Amino acid sequence: MSATLEKGVRVLKEVIDAPIASYFSSCVHCGICAEACLFYTETGDPKYTPIHKLEPMRRLYEQEYTLLGRLKKMVGLSKPVTDAELGEWQELVYNSCTLCGRCSAVCPVGNDIVYMVRKMREGMSASGNAPDGIKGAANRTVTIGSPMGVKLPAVKAQMKHVEEDYGIPIPLDAEGAEYMVMLSSMEIINFPEYLGAIAKIMQQAGKTWTLCSTAFEATNAGMQIGNSDLARVIVSRIVEGAERLKVKCVISPECGHAYTALRWEGANLVGRPFTFEVKHIIEVLGEFQQQGLLKTEGMETDRLTFHDPCQLARRGGVIQQQRNLMNQVAANFVEMPDAGFMNWCCGGGGGASAIEEGEELRLEAFKKKKSQLDAVKPDRLVTACANCRIVLEEGLEHYQMDIPVVGLTEMIAEHIPEKGA
Amino acid sequence: MNEMQFLTWVRGPGLDLAVSIFLLGVVWRLVEIYSLGRKKDLAAPRNVPGASGWHTVFRRSIPPEGMVKRSPVSYIGGYVFHIGLAIIVFLFVPHILFIQSVTGLSWPGLPSQFIDLVTVVTLAAMVVVLVDRINKPVKRYLSTFQDWFTWALTFLPILTGWMAVQHLLLPYTTMLALHILSVELLLVFLPFTKLFHAFTVFGSRWYNGKVNGHKGVPV
Ligand code: SF4
Numbered sequence: 001m002s003a004t005l006e007k008g009v010r011v012l013k014e015v016i017d018a019p020i021a022s023y024f025s026s027c028v029h030c031g032i033c034a035e036a037c038l039f040y041t042e043t044g045d046p047k048y049t050p051i052h053k054l055e056p057m058r059r060l061y062e063q064e065y066t067l068l069g070r071l072k073k074m075v076g077l078s079k080p081v082t083d084a085e086l087g088e089w090q091e092l093v094y095n096s097c098t099l100c101g102r103c104s105a106v107c108p109v110g111n112d113i114v115y116m117v118r119k120m121r122e123g124m125s126a127s128g129n130a131p132d133g134i135k136g137a138a139n140r141t142v143t144i145g146s147p148m149g150v151k152l153p154a155v156k157a158q159m160k161h162v163e164e165d166y167g168i169p170i171p172l173d174a175e176g177a178e179y180m181v182m183l184s185s186m187e188i189i190n191f192p193e194y195l196g197a198i199a200k201i202m203q204q205a206g207k208t209w210t211l212c213s214t215a216f217e218a219t220n221a222g223m224q225i226g227n228s229d230l231a232r233v234i235v236s237r238i239v240e241g242a243e244r245l246k247v248k249c250v251i252s253p254e255c256g257h258a259y260t261a262l263r264w265e266g267a268n269l270v271g272r273p274f275t276f277e278v279k280h281i282i283e284v285l286g287e288f289q290q291q292g293l294l295k296t297e298g299m300e301t302d303r304l305t306f307h308d309p310c311q312l313a314r315r316g317g318v319i320q321q322q323r324n325l326m327n328q329v330a331a332n333f334v335e336m337p338d339a340g341f342m343n344w345c346c347g348g349g350g351g352a353s354a355i356e357e358g359e360e361l362r363l364e365a366f367k368k369k370k371s372q373l374d375a376v377k378p379d380r381l382v383t384a385c386a387n388c389r390i391v392l393e394e395g396l397e398h399y400q401m402d403i404p405v406v407g408l409t410e411m412i413a414e415h416i417p418e419k420g421a
Numbered sequence: 422m423n424e425m426q427f428l429t430w431v432r433g434p435g436l437d438l439a440v441s442i443f444l445l446g447v448v449w450r451l452v453e454i455y456s457l458g459r460k461k462d463l464a465a466p467r468n469v470p471g472a473s474g475w476h477t478v479f480r481r482s483i484p485p486e487g488m489v490k491r492s493p494v495s496y497i498g499g500y501v502f503h504i505g506l507a508i509i510v511f512l513f514v515p516h517i518l519f520i521q522s523v524t525g526l527s528w529p530g531l532p533s534q535f536i537d538l539v540t541v542v543t544l545a546a547m548v549v550v551l552v553d554r555i556n557k558p559v560k561r562y563l564s565t566f567q568d569w570f571t572w573a574l575t576f577l578p579i580l581t582g583w584m585a586v587q588h589l590l591l592p593y594t595t596m597l598a599l600h601i602l603s604v605e606l607l608l609v610f611l612p613f614t615k616l617f618h619a620f621t622v623f624g625s626r627w628y629n630g631k632v633n634g635h636k637g638v639p640v
Pocket residue numbers: 026027028029030031032033034051106107108109110111113
C-alpha cells in the first residue's frame with residue numbers, strides 16, 4: 001500500500017461515523033437517488049448514481065466496521081480499496097458531483113448521500129486523488145489569499161473605483177462595525193458592481209459595515225476539495241478578522257459554497273462556536289426588507305426568473321427571502337419548474353466548475369437547466385451566487401441561449417434611489 | 422426425517438436457533454452502527470418548524486413531488502409490497518395466534534379471503550419489482566448477489582405460506598414446514614444484509630432530518 005493510499009484510508013476510516021454506517025446499512029439499491037441527480041438524468045449513465053459514487057468508502061466501512069466484513073477480510077474474501085480505484089473514482093466524487101444535495105432530499109430510506117460525498121472527499125484529498133483544478137484553487141487561497149490569486153491591492157483598487165463611481169466611502173478595518181462584508185474573487189474580478197451595491201444598500205439602511213484587510217475572500221476551496229486542514233486555515237482567517245474587528249455579523253457574499261463553509265462548517269472546522277453571526281447577503285437583505293430598511297423605486301418589467309443556488313436554498317435553508325426580494329423589484333417574475341427547495345444545480349457547484357476536464361460533462365448536465373429555462377422562457381435570469389452565474393453564462397453561451405444573468409443584490413441596489421435625489 | 426419430524430424441528434429447535442441469531446444479530450448490528458457516534462455540530466442552529474429528525478422519519482414515507490413519475494415501479498411496487506407484507510405478517514389470524522403463543526399479545530385479524538387477496542397482490546408486486554430490477558439500467562447496475570438473494574429470502578415465505586394455505590403442490594404439513602423454514606432463513610439473514618434497513622431506516626431518516634434540520638431545512 002502506498003503512503004498516500006494509507007493516509008487516504010486512514011482519513012476515510014476517521015470520517016466514517018454513525019450516520020454513514022446507518023446510511024450504508026440502509027441502502028436498498030432502489031436507484032431513486034439517480035433520478036434526482038442531474039449527472040444521471042442528463043447522461044443516462046448509471047455510474048452517476050449518487051450512492052455508487054461512494055462505493056470505495058462503503059467497502060471500507062464494511063471491511064473495517066462490521067463483524068461480517070472483518071471476517072471476510074480475514075479470510076481474504078473482500079476486495080481492498082486501491083490507489084487505482086480511488087483514481088478512477090475522482091470523476092465520480094468531484095466532476096460529477098456538485099454537492100447539490102438533491103439525492104439526499106429524495107432517498108426513501110433517508111440516506112444523506114451528499115453528507116457522505118463531502119466526507120469521502122476528505123479521503124480522496126488525503127490520498128492525492130483530488131482534481132488539480134480545485135487543488136490549485138485551494139492552495140492559492142491558502143498562500144495568496146484567494147482562489148483566483150486576488151491580493152489586497154486589487155481589492156483596494158476596486159474599493160477606490162467604487163468610491164469614485166458611487167460617491168460612498170468603503171470602510172476598511174472599521175472596528176466595531178455591525179457587519180463585516182466578505183467578497184468572492186469572482187466578484188472582485190468579474191462582478192465589481194457587487195461592492196457598489198453593498199455600499200448603497202448599507203447606506204440606505206443606515207448600518208455600519210466594513211471590509212477586512214486580512215480576510216476579504218470568502219470562497220473556501222479547501223472545503224470543496226475535502227481538505228479540512230486547508231478549509232480550517234481559510235475559515236480561521238475570517239474568524240480572526242471578525243473577532244479583531246469585533247463585528248456582530250459576517251456577511252457571506254453571493255457564493256453558495258462560501259456560505260456553507262462559513263455558516264455551517266466554519267465553527268466545526270475551528271472547533272468552537274463563533275462569537276459572531278454569519279448570514280448570506282440575501283438573508284441580510286431579507287431582514288432589511290422586513291424591517292422597512294430597504295426602499296426601492298421602479299420595477300423591472302421584463303420576464304425574470306430566479307435560479308436558486310443549491311447551497312443557499314436546499315443546503316442552506318434560505319428560500320423565501322429571494323422570492324420576496326424579487327417581488328419587490330420585478331413586475332414579471334416567473335418560477336421555473338422545481339424552483340426553490342428542489343431546484344436543479346447549475347452543474348458547477350462544489351468546486352466542479354474549477355475542474356477543466358469536467359467541462360464536457362458539465363455542459364451535458366446543463367441540459368437540465370436548459371429545460372427548466374425553456375419551460376418559462378425568461379428574458380433574464382437572476383441568481384445569487386457568483387459561481388452559478390459564471391457556470392450559467394457558460395452553459396447559456398454553449399447552447400446559444402440569449403439570456404443575460406444578473407445578481408440579485410445588484411439588481412436590488414439599482415432600484416435604490418440616489419441619496420439626496 | 423419424515424414431514425412430521427421436519428415440522429417439529431422447524432417449530433422447535435429450528436425456530437429457537439433462528440430467533441436467537443436474529444435477536445443477537447439485530448442488537449449486534451445496532452450497536453456496531455450507532456456506537457460509532459457523531460461529532461457535535463457547533464454551528465449556530467437555525468430553528469424552523471418541521472425541520473427535525475422526527476419529522477423526516479415520517480415525512481420520508483411520502484414521495485417527494487414529481488418522484489413517483491420518475492420511478493413509478495419503485496414507489497408503487499414498493500408501497501404495495503411493504504404494506505402487503507405488513508398486513509400478511511400482522512393481520513393473518515394464524516400469525517396472530519402464533520405471536521400470542523410466544524408473547525401473550527393478541528389483536529383482531531382480517532378474514533382469510535382478504536389476506537389471500539393481499540398475498541396474491543403482494544407476490545405480484547414483488548415480481549414486478551424484480552422485473553424492474555432486471556430491466557432498469559440503474560437498478561441492474563447497482564445490483565449485487567445480495568439484491569437477488571434478499572429478494573428470494575423475502576419472496577419465499579410469502580409464496581410458501583400462500584401455497585400451504587391453498588394446499589398447492591405439496592402436502593400441507595410439508596409446505597407449512599417449508600414456510601416456517603423460509604421465515605427462519607429470513608430472520609437469520611436479515612441483520613446481515615440490506616434487509617436490515619427495516620431497522621436502520623429510522624436511524625438514517627432521523628440523522629438526515631437532524632443534520633439538515635440544524636440548518637433549518639426540512640428534508
Ligand atoms: S435512493 Fe437511497 S436506498 Fe435507493 S439506491 Fe439511492 S441511496 Fe440507496
